[in-house]
Amino acid sequence: xxxxxxxxTFRLRAGNFNLLVLRLLDPRPETVLPALxxxxxxxxxxxxxxxxxxxxxxLMAAPEEVDFRGxxxxxxxLEIVPIGTTGGSPQMRQAATAxxxxxxxxxxxxxxxxxxxxxxxxPAPADAAPQAAPPxxxxxxxxxxxxxxxxxxxxxxxxxxxxxxxxxxxxxIVTATVNPGAEVIADGHVHVYGALRGRAIxxxxxxxxxxxxxxxxxxxxxxxxxxxxxREGLGExxxxxxxxxxxxGEEMRFGPLG
Amino acid sequence: xxxxxVVTSGKGGVGKTTTSAAIATGLALAGKxxxxxxxxxGLRNLDLIMGVERRVxxxxxxxxxxEARLNQxxxxxxxxxxxxxxxxxxxxxxxxxxxxxxxxxxxxLGKDFDYILCDSPAxxxxxxxxxxxxxxxxxxxxNPEVSSVRDSDRILGVLQSKSKRAEEKRDKVKEHLxxxxxxxxxxxxxxxxxxxxxxxxxxxxxxxxxPENESVLRASNTGMPVILxxxxxxxxxxKDAVGxxxxxxxxxxxxxxxxxxxxxxxxxxxxxx
Numbered sequence: 104x105x106x107x108x109x110x111x112t113f114r115l116r117a118g119n120f121n122l123l124v125l126r127l128l129d130p131r132p133e134t135v136l137p138a139l140x141x142x143x144x145x146x147x148x149x150x151x152x153x154x155x156x157x158x159x160x161x162l163m164a165a166p167e168e169v170d171f172r173g174x175x176x177x178x179x180x181l182e183i184v185p186i187g188t189t190g191g192s193p194q195m196r197q198a199a200t201a202x203x204x205x206x207x208x209x210x211x212x213x214x215x216x217x218x219x220x221x222x223x224x225x226p227a228p229a230d231a232a233p234q235a236a237p238p239x240x241x242x243x244x245x246x247x248x249x250x251x252x253x254x255x256x257x258x259x260x261x262x263x264x265x266x267x268x269x270x271x272x273x274x275x276i277v278t279a280t281v282n283p284g285a286e287v288i289a290d291g292h293v294h295v296y297g298a299l300r301g302r303a304i305x306x307x308x309x310x311x312x313x314x315x316x317x318x319x320x321x322x323x324x325x326x327x328x329x330x331x332x333x334r335e336g337l338g339e340x341x342x343x344x345x346x347x348x349x350x351x352g353e354e355m356r357f358g359p360l361g
Numbered sequence: 362x363x364x365x366x367v368v369t370s371g372k373g374g375v376g377k378t379t380t381s382a383a384i385a386t387g388l389a390l391a392g393k394x395x396x397x398x399x400x401x402x403g404l405r406n407l408d409l410i411m412g413v414e415r416r417v418x419x420x421x422x423x424x425x426x427x428e429a430r431l432n433q434x435x436x437x438x439x440x441x442x443x444x445x446x447x448x449x450x451x452x453x454x455x456x457x458x459x460x461x462x463x464x465x466x467x468x469x470l471g472k473d474f475d476y477i478l479c480d481s482p483a484x485x486x487x488x489x490x491x492x493x494x495x496x497x498x499x500x501x502x503x504n505p506e507v508s509s510v511r512d513s514d515r516i517l518g519v520l521q522s523k524s525k526r527a528e529e530k531r532d533k534v535k536e537h538l539x540x541x542x543x544x545x546x547x548x549x550x551x552x553x554x555x556x557x558x559x560x561x562x563x564x565x566x567x568x569x570x571x572p573e574n575e576s577v578l579r580a581s582n583t584g585m586p587v588i589l590x591x592x593x594x595x596x597x598x599x600k601d602a603v604g605x606x607x608x609x610x611x612x613x614x615x616x617x618x619x620x621x622x623x624x625x626x627x628x629x630x631x632x633x634x
Contacts, residue, residue, distance in 0.1 A: 261564045263518035264511050282514050282562055300562075 109335075117309060117329035122207075124189060126158035130169040136177040154184050156207055159191025159199065166194045171202030208271060208290075208308065255291070262287055262301065269307070283323060292316065302326075311350050316360060320346035330355065363471035366478050367496035367534075369520075371512030373483030375504045376541040379577055380599075381480035382410040383588040384500065387603030389444035390588070393475040396435065396445040398466075400492035401482035402458060405449035411438065412584025413446055422450040425462030431469050440589065445474070455488035467495050485519055494525050498535040500568060504542045505554040510562055513538075517563065537568035539602060544573040545618045556616065569602030571595050572615040 129135050155178070162169070178185050187207040188199045196206045256270035258277045264284030268275065275289035278296045285301035287293055292314050293305045299317035306313030306328040315325055321342055324333050327350040340346065345360035368381045378401075385397035399407035402422060408414040413436045419429035424447075431447075438444035447466070450457065470477050481492035493499065499520055503513040520534045521527055527534070540559055547553045560567060571577075576593030580586065588603070590596040594615050601611045 260521075261514075261517075263521075264514040266518045266522075280562070280564065282511075284511055284515065285518075298561075 115324075115326065115331045117307075122154060122156050122186075124156045124158045125183075125185075126160070127162045127169075130162060130164035132170050132173040132177045135174070136181065139178075139183075140181055152182055152184055154186045157185055157188045157199070157204060159188050159195050162191065162195070166192070166198035169195070169198060171199050171204060175202060175204070205269070206271060256289070258287075261297075264301075272308075280319075289313070304331075305348075306350075313350075315348040316346075318345050318360070320344055320348075320357075325355070327355070363467075363474050363477050364497050365467060365471075365495045366476060366498045366500060367481055367493040367520075368478060368500045368502060369481040369489065369493055369516050370483065370502040370509070371485060371489075371516040372504075372509045375502050375509050376571070376577075377483075377502050378406050378410050378480055379581065379587060380500065380502050380539060380541065380571075381407060381478050382586040383596075383599040384603055384606070385446075385476075385478045386411075386438075386441055386444060386586040387588045387600055388476050388478075388606075389438070389441045391603060391607060392443070393607075394443040394473065395476040395478065396447060396470050396474045397478040397480060398447040398470075399449035399480050400458070400488050401480065402449045402453055402455045402488060403451065404482065405451045407480050408436075408446060408448045409584060410581055411446050411586060413438070413448075414584070417448045420448045420450040421466065422453045422457040424466060425457065425459060431466060440585075455482070455486070455491075458488065458491050460491060460494065463491055463495065485515065489516075490519070490523055493520055493534075494523070496520070496524055496534050497526070498537065500537045500539050501563070501565065502539050502541055503559060503563065505540060505544075505548065505556065505559055507554065510554065510559055513563055517565065536565040537606070538563055538565045539568045539571065541571040542573045543570045543615070545616060547573075549618050567613070568605055569598055570613055570616060571598045571602070 127135065157174070175185055185204060187205045188196060189207050191199070200206065254272075255274040255276050256268070258268055258275070259279060261279040262268055262277060262281045262285040264282050267286040268288065270289040270291065272290050274291035274294065275287055276294045276296070277287060280297035281287050281295050281299050281301040281303065283300045286304070287295070287301065288304040288307050290306065290308045290310065293303045293316070295303065295317040298319035299322045301322065302324040303315045303317070303322055304326040305315045309328045311328040313327055315327065320340065322334065322337075324331060325348055327348065330350055330353060332355050340357045341359065347358050347360055349356050349358070368377050368384065370377050381397050385395045388395040397407065397411070398421065399405050401407070405420070408417050416436050419434035421434065423429040424431050424434050434447055436446045436448065438446065467477055479492040479496065482488040501513050501517060503509050517536060520536065524534050526532065538560065540556060543556065544553060548555055556570060572594050574593055574595040576590050576595050577587050580590055587593065587596050588599040591600070598615055601614065604611050
């Protein structure tokens with residue numbers, strides 16, 4: 104690797120955003136959308152093209168009753184851009200994911216929303232620009248990880264270029280390779296029992312204790328709790344060897360496995 | 362039930378159409394009724410490679426838009442029995458293809474043919490997505506070169522998520538790797554990826570390796586699928602690939618450099634072709 108310094112073209116940082124949450128109370132787009140349209144007409148410019156999160160926690164319906172695709176289309180027609188979901192059962196989240204709405208997790212693991220009076224002006228999208236989020240509330244009452252230990256997401260197929268796998272609130276174990284152009288992300292540790300040739304992000308919710316393990320360490324980028332290194336910055340790392348990566352303060356440390 | 366096979370790669374210029382023509386011809390030679398569909402609307406080439414460009418009257422877009430019946434658009438090959446070509450349109454764009462229209466065509470072809478080959482356009486946009494949507498099997502064409510391997514990897518991910526089989530959560534599309542334009546001499550000089558490297562990244566079963574060979578260009582220019590050139594190494598390699606596709610166990614050939622580089626070549630850095 105040549106250590107030529109090129110002009111920096113980007114920086115990767117964790118960011119927290121304030122987003123509006125649209126809590127669904129009715130699964131039918133045909134009843135939700137007109138009501139929403141009405142409200143938006145009374146407040147012109149309200150949230151034009153603003154990103155919005157769909158809240159599923161209050162929805163009393165089976166996942167197959169919710170027409171997510173219809174909802175997304177209808178929201179786009181109202182110039183609202185749904186970007187993901189929060190809350191709801193795993194089945195519901197899965198149905199939403201299938202329709203292109205991935206689950207988002209509120210900072211601190213609990214929904215912490217502020218009530219918006221109906222019809223009031225919401226923060227303009229400009230206000231929702233990246234900003235330091237308030238410190239996460241004290242440890243949530245319900246533990247995020249049920250059972251004795253952290254759960255893990257197991258992936259046994261190769262993770263291919265363009266694919267992105269996120270183990271939300273869990274470790275990620277990949278028993279195949281992670282190819283160039285692929286991205287594996289976990290809130291906990293990332294284990295790759297094959298070659299890690301793509302990007303690996305551990306401790307995605309700022310867990311500085313999270314580590315990355317790979318049997319053949321050959322990544323494009325690694326990140327732990329928002330600290331990252333691109334391949335060019337990995338001069339010292341044991342490329343091609345069984346390796347674990349941890350964070351020591353703001354430094355990445357590389358050690359052998361086993 | 363007819364098997365639908367997509368020939369795809371992500372990257373352009375790696376040999377999809379050459380492969381579609383060769384494999385379709387090989388399947389027909391093996392007694393399987395085979396039709397090959399050109400999905401590259403706007404940049405049609407398959408008719409040229411198959412040598413039927415002077416017989417194109419109607420095309421797939423005409424059929425989808427109800428301007429012609431499927432039978433009017435199908436061109437029966439004159440050299441090989443049981444082989445037919447459904448050409449693409451050169452004058453429309455890929456938006457003229459619809460999922461419903463393609464579904465109807467595939468269903469109707471399925472009544473008469475054993476294999477339906479879909480020659481995909483490059484890229485991962487609409488034309489390519491439609492070409493792979495109905496696939497039961499996929500032949501992923503890859504050159505021993507990093508960008509081609511990465512694009513093939515990407516298309517394998519798309520096959521797993523965007524095909525009809527994936528959407529319906531049925532058994533996944535059966536994947537085959539076909540490495541084309543493989544030049545063992547250049548591999549030995551480190552100018553091309555080794556076969557093992559390609560296989561390691563893509564991690565799917567190897568259907569065949571087609572050596573880089575001037576017979577391919579000659580075949581294209583004369584409109585004769587290269588598999589009909591039984592003297593050429595590329596033609597033989599395609600014939601092996603078809604045999605393996607149909608379940609034969611055949612060793613992979615043409616993987617070794619043809620000869621040790623001579624003294625002159627070593628002295629002058631191996632530039633001579």
